[in-house]
Amino acid sequence: MASFAPSKILVIGGTGIIGKYITASLLRAKPAFDQVILFTSANTVATKGELLEKWKSEGLSIIVGNFESDSDVAAAFAGVDTVISALGRSVLHHQIRLLQLAEDSGTVQWFLPSEFGTDIEHNDKSPNEPPHQNKLKVRKYVREHIKRLKVTYVVTGPYFDMWVNTQPGVEITGGFVPDKKEAYLIDDGNTKVGFCTMWDVGKFVVATLRNPQESFGKALKVQSFVVTPNEVLAEYEKQTGSEWKVTRTSLTDIRNLEAKLLAEGKPASISLRRIWAEGGTLYAKNDNELLGLGPEDLDSLEVGVKKALAGGWKKDTF
Ligand SMILES: NC(=O)c1ccc[n+]([C@@H]2O[C@H](COP(=O)([O-])OP(=O)(O)OC[C@H]3O[C@@H](n4cnc5c(N)ncnc54)[C@H](OP(=O)(O)O)[C@@H]3O)[C@@H](O)[C@H]2O)c1
Known part of the structure; x- marks a missing residue:
């Protein structure tokens, strides 16, 4: 071989x-x-x-x-x-x-x-x-x-392109809503995530x-890059030139919601978001x-946010 x-x-x-x-x-x-x-x-x-x-x-x-x-x-x-x-x-x-x-x-x-x-x-x-x-x-x-x-x-x-989007009904598990300039962050938003x-x-x-x-x-x-959710928020605020409304939810509340959703047989995405917020990508x-x-070969946070603001991965063509 x-x-x-x-x-x-x-x-x-x-x-x-x-x-x-x-x-x-x-x-x-x-x-x-x-x-x-x-x-x-x-x-x-x-x-x-x-x-x-x-x-x-x-x-x-x-x-x-x-x-x-x-x-x-x-x-x-x-x-x-x-x-x-x-x-x-x-x-x-x-x-x-x-x-x-x-x-x-x-x-x-x-x-x-x-x-x-x-x-x-x-x-x-x-x-x-x-x-x-x-x-x-x-x-x-x-x-x-x-x-x-x-x-x-x-x-x-996690794919940065997907992680930035909130999930309808469970927005508190994280993500950004460009139309409303709203951000949902877990805990203090200072734990790094590798995307x-x-x-x-x-x-x-x-x-x-x-x-x-x-x-x-x-x-x-x-x-591609390792950043905190607060750094992602700062990049959104920089690129849109305005302050966003932020909702922070504790990890304890996320874990409680996860237990409830799992008991109802709901899918895995909340568990993954909790794992990422706990440092599971570091x-x-x-x-x-x-x-x-190296970084010069890969996408940056700036590029990722720019793409998300332009409509995100669903607009990609192949
Ligand atoms: N890191 C992240 O944030 C993230 C996000 C999403 C997914 N993932 C991972 O990426 C991998 C691929 O996931 P994906 O979401 O890209 O897959 P997907 O789009 O759901 O499915 C990929 C392909 O699998 C076949 N397939 C899927 N479900 C099927 C079914 N029920 N019956 C028959 N064929 C089926 C189809 O191919 P054909 O029609 O060509 O046979 C389909 O195009 C997984 O391991 C997933 O965990 C990671």
Whole structure:
């Protein structure tokens, strides 16, 4: 494996929320990878035709199949050396079978499971965090059963582009409302958070593929910038030239709301926001340098806020 360099790369979930940034970044990487292949569902082909046509004109190959079908997946893996999964949260458990099929394929050498988020092994509380459970099962499977394949997890922390938005009904869990110049911060807003912008996630995935030996077997911690929510607020105030109305909610109140929502079976986002506010994205040192990326290569807080004020990630085109 000393001279291994990924050349035939298969992306699963590559038209999803973060998958689009990853696929587009792989297609436009310089120097180009020999082949970028999307394994996708018939439903995506029917609903995202325009995007797929554009990407085909940029060199994307497309295999249509069902990731729950062993024969479809085995056929897609034939001849592929690197697999990147960007499958969504609700289907993460299927990756165990995908890893098994990749291990058995004989050709796949490297697998990047769908992580692209919070560090699920950050501290002694991590094993019990509700949103981490499916990703932890994937890592356990890899530790116990994967012998031949190399595996790398790209741990990006929260996407700044999404973190800045409040969630309707639970605004107090954090975010900014540009139309009203309102900010919702947890506690005193002075605990730093390590963010990635969504385009930088694509950049970090490409950089990972360029550095196989440094990346094999690791959970790489990558970050565009590390700032406090108060610094984000100050940047919004600077760029809009006005003072914003701030609502601060204690971590205790957030934890109480989280317990209530979890008891009602509500989704994981509040737990993640609480983890981020507790310092769950912070490290003595991240792996940016290991991948050869410095601040000049990455988005800044200023760029992130400017984009959010211009309408945010939903306006991105690929
Ligand atoms: N750091 C953050 O702030 C953050 C935010 C969001 C997500 N994430 C992480 O990013 C990763 C990808 O999440 P995402 O939100 O980008 O994924 P997503 O858009 O929900 O789904 C990605 C792809 O997975 C396939 N898929 C998803 N749900 C499916 C279902 N129920 N049935 C069949 N196929 C399904 C589809 O691909 P095909 O149709 O092509 O098969 C879809 O395009 C996850 O690990 C998630 O935890 C992190």
